[in-house]
Amino acid sequence: MARRGLLISIEGGEKTGKTTQAALLVEWLKAGGVDAVLTREPGGTAVGEAVRSILLDPGQTPLTPVSEALLFAASRGQLVAEVIRPALEVGRTVVADRYVDSSLAYQAFGLGLPLERVLDVNEWATGGLRPDLTVLLDGPDLVAFLSRSRSGEVDRIERRRMDFHLRVAEGYRELARRDPARFAVIDASRPPGKVAADIRRVVEPLLRGREVPGQ
Numbered sequence: 548m549a550r551r552g553l554l555i556s557i558e559g560g561e562k563t564g565k566t567t568q569a570a571l572l573v574e575w576l577k578a579g580g581v582d583a584v585l586t587r588e589p590g591g592t593a594v595g596e597a598v599r600s601i602l603l604d605p606g607q608t609p610l611t612p613v614s615e616a617l618l619f620a621a622s623r624g625q626l627v628a629e630v631i632r633p634a635l636e637v638g639r640t641v642v643a644d645r646y647v648d649s650s651l652a653y654q655a656f657g658l659g660l661p662l663e664r665v666l667d668v669n670e671w672a673t674g675g676l677r678p679d680l681t682v683l684l685d686g687p688d689l690v691a692f693l694s695r696s697r698s699g700e701v702d703r704i705e706r707r708r709m710d711f712h713l714r715v716a717e718g719y720r721e722l723a724r725r726d727p728a729r730f731a732v733i734d735a736s737r738p739p740g741k742v743a744a745d746i747r748r749v750v751e752p753l754l755r756g757r758e759v760p761g762q
């Protein structure tokens with residue numbers, strides 16, 4: 548069946564308020580009568596949750612960068628097959644809290660894996676499903692993040708060094724520069740209400756003129 552729903556991904560580094568904003572967007576869409584569903588990565592399926600525990604467990608140290616990239620792609624592929632594609636096919640709007648750009652930013656720009664490889668494996672895993680819109684929340688408070696990292700309540704990826712997270716943030720900006728038609732970059736250092744309003748402003752035109760499911 549042809550794809551009819553919208554896929555909107557929300558991306559950003561640590562502490563950008565991404566998860567809060569994704570939830571607010573879904574709430575707003577639903578309040579406006581849009582049938583919206585929220586997904587989160589890694590996870591969201593039985594296989595995805597199992598992969599998540601391998602990826603984020605600080606005890607799992609011997610994981611090579613390539614294994615890490617493949618596991619993220621495997622979790623994502625499962626999520627697309629089981630949740631995202633079926634939702635899009637019946638005309639639902641999917642808000643994805645992280646999608647392929649997370650792997651490009653973290654595993655390619657952050658860890659230094661070749662961008663084309665990471666992209667290829669993700670195209671393969673997702674069957675080439677790309678977002679209609681990607682909201683990049685930019686402007687993480689990396690200093691606050693670093694002090695939290697020192698306090699010890701962090702997962703395996705959060706624990707990486709500051710320079711890794713700076714490369715991730717810059718990688719995201721580079722991805723946005725390369726694909727300005729798909730990306731909307733939003734300054735996330737402002738109050739959540741203002742950020743949410745900006746996100747709604749970029750989503751609204753996409754909703755207008757879309758066919759109503761079943762008509």
Ligand code: TYD
Pocket residue numbers: 560561562566588589603619645646647649650651653654702704705
């Ligand atoms: P999570 O606890 O969900 O954090 P967040 O709220 O920041 O999304 O953990 C996801 C972590 O995994 C986060 O540090 C980003 C990282 N990640 C990657 O490195 N590559 C990926 O493809 C994805 C989806 C996440």
